[in-house]
Amino acid sequence: MSKTYRVAILGATGAVGTELLELLESRNFPISDLKLLASERSVGRSLSFKGENLLVEPISDRALENVDIVLASAGSSTSKKWATIAVEKGAVVIDNSSAFRMNPEVPLVVPEVNPQAAASHKGIIANPNCTTILMTVAVWPLHQVKSVQRIIAATYQSASGAGAKAMAEVKTQASAILQGQEPIAEILPYPLAFNLFPHNTPINDFGYCEEEMKMVNETRKIFGTQQIRITATCVRVPVLRAHSEAINLEFETPFSPETAREILSNSPGVKLVEDWQANHFPMPIEATGKDEVLVGRIRQDISHPCGLELWLCGDQIRKGAALNAVQIAELLVEKNLLKPAVAYVSQ
Numbered sequence: 001m002s003k004t005y006r007v008a009i010l011g012a013t014g015a016v017g018t019e020l021l022e023l024l025e026s027r028n029f030p031i032s033d034l035k036l037l038a039s040e041r042s043v044g045r046s047l048s049f050k051g052e053n054l055l056v057e058p059i060s061d062r063a064l065e066n067v068d069i070v071l072a073s074a075g076s077s078t079s080k081k082w083a084t085i086a087v088e089k090g091a092v093v094i095d096n097s098s099a100f101r102m103n104p105e106v107p108l109v110v111p112e113v114n115p116q117a118a119a120s121h122k123g124i125i126a127n128p129n130c131t132t133i134l135m136t137v138a139v140w141p142l143h144q145v146k147s148v149q150r151i152i153a154a155t156y157q158s159a160s161g162a163g164a165k166a167m168a169e170v171k172t173q174a175s176a177i178l179q180g181q182e183p184i185a186e187i188l189p190y191p192l193a194f195n196l197f198p199h200n201t202p203i204n205d206f207g208y209c210e211e212e213m214k215m216v217n218e219t220r221k222i223f224g225t226q227q228i229r230i231t232a233t234c235v236r237v238p239v240l241r242a243h244s245e246a247i248n249l250e251f252e253t254p255f256s257p258e259t260a261r262e263i264l265s266n267s268p269g270v271k272l273v274e275d276w277q278a279n280h281f282p283m284p285i286e287a288t289g290k291d292e293v294l295v296g297r298i299r300q301d302i303s304h305p306c307g308l309e310l311w312l313c314g315d316q317i318r319k320g321a322a323l324n325a326v327q328i329a330e331l332l333v334e335k336n337l338l339k340p341a342v343a344y345v346s347q
């Protein structure tokens with residue numbers, strides 16, 4: 001009989017958590033026991049898995065006992081508090097938050113890009129930021145052929161990137177505006193319906209917000225090089241689900257759009273969506289619920305002989321978070337990397 005695993009989802013009631021639950025079921029992950037963990041707020045709630053209603057438990061020391069894999073998606077402070085405890089109790093934690101991503105002892109993994117990094121884990125593996133995952137899946141196959149010198153990214157990030165409550169808030173705001181009322185912003189800092197605003201994470205001394213610096217630093221860590229120059233402008237847009245990104249790549253020598261198209265049409269996790277006659281390219285509504293990153297509008301940058309432009313859309317709750325995490329779990333199982341953890345100490 002094939003081996004089965006005891007899995008816990010921490011943050012099971014959230015946008016990413018509910019997607020994790022769906023993916024574990026649809027991909028038939030080998031589970032012997034599944035725990036759904038969240039905060040005290042969710043006590044009494046239940047969620048359906050394989051036709052059974054499972055009760056959500058509040059996170060506690062006890063809840064983390066007898067677990068092989070924790071899929072954590074409950075925010076950075078919750079991960080900082082509970083991940084090391086889970087590891088000490090014998091679990092491997094795949095963490096969706098930013099808590100451990102830049103920790104040199106923690107691998108930051110996109111299975112299509114750097115699956116080998118997972119082997120060095122000491123109990124915690126970090127799932128990258130959603131915009132970073134989507135961009136690296138599309139850029140890595142090109143970088144394998146000619147190394148990318150510089151990336152200029154502009155993002156168009158959906159409301160659900162800020163969680164389930166932010167997505168609900170945009171719907172309420174849209175309906176209020178349509179009824180002639182003032183939209184109320186409680187979860188997001190400003191009304192997002194019929195509006196957009198630069199990503200609202202804290203801004204550093206150079207004027208870059210945290211989300212932009214995640215794209216810079218995490219991409220370099222995943223690609224295993226500090227040499228790529230990266231700049232990004234991240235913007236929240238009133239799309240419910242799936243992020244979009246305009247990416248400008250600069251290579252050392254010209255990279256023809258035809259070659260890029262051929263490479264990307266054969267790359268794992270990428271789907272080419274280009275109908276130049278119909279002006280049909282990736283859109284968030286078509287990326288929603290899909291596993292692949294949709295890529296199109298691949299064209300020569302007319303301002304630079306070695307520049308290439310592309311446009312992508314990806315479901316950031318799925319490939320940008322939950323799917324990537326489940327793929328890491330599948331990788332650990334397949335490569336037998338669920339080794340007993342060496343006590344993980346540094347934070």
Ligand SMILES: NC(=O)c1ccc[n+]([C@@H]2O[C@H](COP(=O)([O-])OP(=O)(O)OC[C@H]3O[C@@H](n4cnc5c(N)ncnc54)[C@H](OP(=O)(O)O)[C@@H]3O)[C@@H](O)[C@H]2O)c1
Nearest residue numbers: 011013014015016038039042073074075097161163164321
């Ligand atoms: N949304 C995305 O597109 C996306 C993409 C990539 C990464 N992420 C990351 O994934 C994580 C979750 O994001 P989300 O969008 O799913 O957020 P969300 O919809 O707000 O859900 C948050 C989840 O965490 C739980 N939680 C919050 N505080 C907790 C605590 N103190 N103890 C235990 N559980 C707690 C919540 O439980 P209750 O229901 O009980 O409050 C809920 O299940 C974040 O770190 C986020 O940065 C999100």
